[in-house]
Amino acid sequence: MPIDLLHQAHSAATSNQWAAIFPELALGCLALLLLLLEIVLPKAAHRHIPLVALLGQAGLLVGLLCNFDSVTLGATSFNGLLIHSHQGQVMRAFFLLSSLLVTVLSMISLAKQSVPRVEFTHIVLIITAAMMLLAQSNHFVTLFVTLETVTIGFYILVSYYRTSPFSLEAGLKYLIMGALSSGMLLFGITLLYGVAGRTVGADGVVHTGFEFAVLGDFLTAHPGNFLASAGILLVLAGIAFKIGAFPFQIWIPDVYQGAPTPVTAFLAVASKGAGFAVLLSVLHVFSSYHELLMPVLTVMAAATILFGNLAALTQQNVKRLIGLSGVSHAGFLLLGVLASAYVPMALGAVNFYLFAYLLASFTVFGVMAHVAGPNDAEQELDHYNGLMKSNPFLATVLAVGLGSLAGIPPLAGFMGKLFIFISAYKAGFYGLLGIAICGVVISIYYYFGWIKAAFFASADPSPAPEVKAISINWGARLVLTALAVLTIALGFYQGPLGAWVSNR
Amino acid sequence: MISVSLNSYIALSVILFALGFLGVLIRRNTIVIFMCLELMLIASTIALVAFSRYNGTLDGNVFVFFILTVAAAEVAVGLAIIVALFRRRQTIQVDALNSLKD
Numbered sequence: 391m392p393i394d395l396l397h398q399a400h401s402a403a404t405s406n407q408w409a410a411i412f413p414e415l416a417l418g419c420l421a422l423l424l425l426l427l428e429i430v431l432p433k434a435a436h437r438h439i440p441l442v443a444l445l446g447q448a449g450l451l452v453g454l455l456c457n458f459d460s461v462t463l464g465a466t467s468f469n470g471l472l473i474h475s476h477q478g479q480v481m482r483a484f485f486l487l488s489s490l491l492v493t494v495l496s497m498i499s500l501a502k503q504s505v506p507r508v509e510f511t512h513i514v515l516i517i518t519a520a521m522m523l524l525a526q527s528n529h530f531v532t533l534f535v536t537l538e539t540v541t542i543g544f545y546i547l548v549s550y551y552r553t554s555p556f557s558l559e560a561g562l563k564y565l566i567m568g569a570l571s572s573g574m575l576l577f578g579i580t581l582l583y584g585v586a587g588r589t590v591g592a593d594g595v596v597h598t599g600f601e602f603a604v605l606g607d608f609l610t611a612h613p614g615n616f617l618a619s620a621g622i623l624l625v626l627a628g629i630a631f632k633i634g635a636f637p638f639q640i641w642i643p644d645v646y647q648g649a650p651t652p653v654t655a656f657l658a659v660a661s662k663g664a665g666f667a668v669l670l671s672v673l674h675v676f677s678s679y680h681e682l683l684m685p686v687l688t689v690m691a692a693a694t695i696l697f698g699n700l701a702a703l704t705q706q707n708v709k710r711l712i713g714l715s716g717v718s719h720a721g722f723l724l725l726g727v728l729a730s731a732y733v734p735m736a737l738g739a740v741n742f743y744l745f746a747y748l749l750a751s752f753t754v755f756g757v758m759a760h761v762a763g764p765n766d767a768e769q770e771l772d773h774y775n776g777l778m779k780s781n782p783f784l785a786t787v788l789a790v791g792l793g794s795l796a797g798i799p800p801l802a803g804f805m806g807k808l809f810i811f812i813s814a815y816k817a818g819f820y821g822l823l824g825i826a827i828c829g830v831v832i833s834i835y836y837y838f839g840w841i842k843a844a845f846f847a848s849a850d851p852s853p854a855p856e857v858k859a860i861s862i863n864w865g866a867r868l869v870l871t872a873l874a875v876l877t878i879a880l881g882f883y884q885g886p887l888g889a890w891v892s893n894r
Numbered sequence: 895m896i897s898v899s900l901n902s903y904i905a906l907s908v909i910l911f912a913l914g915f916l917g918v919l920i921r922r923n924t925i926v927i928f929m930c931l932e933l934m935l936i937a938s939t940i941a942l943v944a945f946s947r948y949n950g951t952l953d954g955n956v957f958v959f960f961i962l963t964v965a966a967a968e969v970a971v972g973l974a975i976i977v978a979l980f981r982r983r984q985t986i987q988v989d990a991l992n993s994l995k996d
Contacts, residue, residue, distance in 0.1 A: 531953075531957050531960060535960050535964065538964040538968070542967050542968055542971055545968075545971045545972070546971055549975050549978070552978050555979070555983055555993060556994060558978050558983075559979065561975045561979075562924065562976065562979055563991075563994075566918065566931070569968055569972070570915070570934070572964075573911075573915070573931060573934030574934075576934075576935065576938045577911055577934070580942050581941070583953070583954060584941060584944075584945035584949070587949050588949045588950050588951045643994075647994050
């Protein structure tokens with residue numbers, strides 16, 4: 391018996407493929423290096439430390455893209471804790487790209503506040519590493535631990551402006567809602583672990599319901615189990631909180647408003663992306679319970695699209711507006727996720743939509759970070775009045791970003807929506823498709839309200855607040871131009887990215 | 895030796911979870927809400943240990959350690975936010991925390 395155990399321990403140890411998680415390890419080391427640099431370097435050199443992070447992340451992103459297909463795709467490692475798949479690679483690139491852009495945004499935004507900057511980048515890097523592991527998790531323990539690393543990191547980031555009561559209040563609200571959702575997710579996992587019991591594999595190794603494959607087999611063999619259904623619904627509720635799907639979207643406007651602008655961007659893009667990465671992997675496990683899942687997700691998608699768009703109509707604060715419009719984007723993505731159960735192209739459509747959303751969102755957030763005054767939580771639509779006159783560059787970039795979010799042809803967002811709608815049509819979700827198209831029409835109204843504020847003088851007789859000249863350094867100008875150009879280019883030519891995100 | 899059935903453990907854990915969940919929704923003091931959140935996590939750990947015992951697998955017990963670690967990190971960050979907020983606003987009642995609105 392001891393020899394058996396030794397053998398098992400040996401095979402478990404050989405399954406630890408450290409090289410396969412090199413990007414995550416490197417990000418963790420980079421994060422520690424930043425703290426070290428802050429101690430070692432003289433104070434005058436501190437402002438260059440985020441540049442180190444920027445270069446490191448860019449290097450890792452290039453490395454990841456070059457080695458995209460070279461890792462053992464489809465293989466599990468760490469004794470089944472992680473699975474290395476094409477989808478995982480796509481999400482890894484997504485998270486790295488968003489953390490890179492968040493670092494750029496933080497260099498613009500944090501300069502307006504007196505807060506430590508190195509720790510901010512440090513936490514962003516740790517969260518990114520956890521998200522990258524989350525997208526590849528194949529085991530509920532990995533899923534929970536990485537998801538909590540992400541969530542707890544976000545508690546800190548949301549309340550990062552610790553002298554601002556808005557930021558702290560948003561942090562507290564996020565903490566309560568986030569912990570509530572984690573509690574539900576955890577209880578769901580517990581129930582699923584409990585019902586799945588104990589399975590002994592062919593090689594004598596004991597497996598439990600924590601493993602995705604084992605749980606999937608159990609659910610296929612036992613349809614209609616009450617405890618399992620409850621567990622599935624609780625896990626879904628926990629994930630719905632993260633992606634901000636109705637009825638778990640209540641935290642979004644307040645938290646988005648109070649959080650520092652780079653964190654709002656990080657929440658809107660990467661956190662949502664992480665939620666969808668988890669949703670895609672658990673839906674695959676739960677697929678044999680589709681009679682339970684499909685109605686729930688259909689209603690959720692419809693309600694999310696309608697609520698997000700209708701609630702965004704009346705907003706005057708741009709951070710709340712973008713948060714609620716993000717809710718509706720989550721609804722469109724949910725539609726794609728639903729379709730992916732029937733149509734293989736839907737997965738590629740979801741991935742393309744996520745990338746188009748990333749580019750457009752960071753374009754808009756980049757402009758917001760420049761326009762924002764000293765009070766980060768107060769960014770009203772009025773502040774954009776006359777932006778075209780005072781700063782044509784920012785106004786143009788803003789129009790491209792918002793146009794893409796609204797889905798105006800020929801921008802990337804339009805193609806993203808088109809792909810999702812085509813796959814929904816192929817999968818036969820005609821009712822949902824109708825609701826989604828109504829949602830798009832409503833969304834054009836508030837996006838254009840914002841563009842109108844920036845481009846046309848307000849008809850309001852009261853004197854418009856004078857817009858101060860906004861200085862943009864060349865780095866930010868370069869990044870914003872690149873984002874806007876990519877958003878336009880992707881609308882015309884999806885070639886490599888389209889093939890890359892949909893190739894399985 | 896008195897043997898307690900698995901169902902009793904699940905019932906206890908469901909009751910604790912429901913108490914915690916309702917507490918988060920109903921209570922107005924942030925610290926109490928925080929305690930209710932911890933109660934939800936504890937409910938899961940009880941169920942995990944019971945399932946682990948009755949299934950004959952150790953994984954559930956090991957997961958409990960991860961949960962405890964996560965809960966500790968969450969409390970550390972959470973209390974820090976509450977303290978910082980109290981210094982700014984002199985209150986931790988959720989009704990008074992409504993400065994974020996349109």
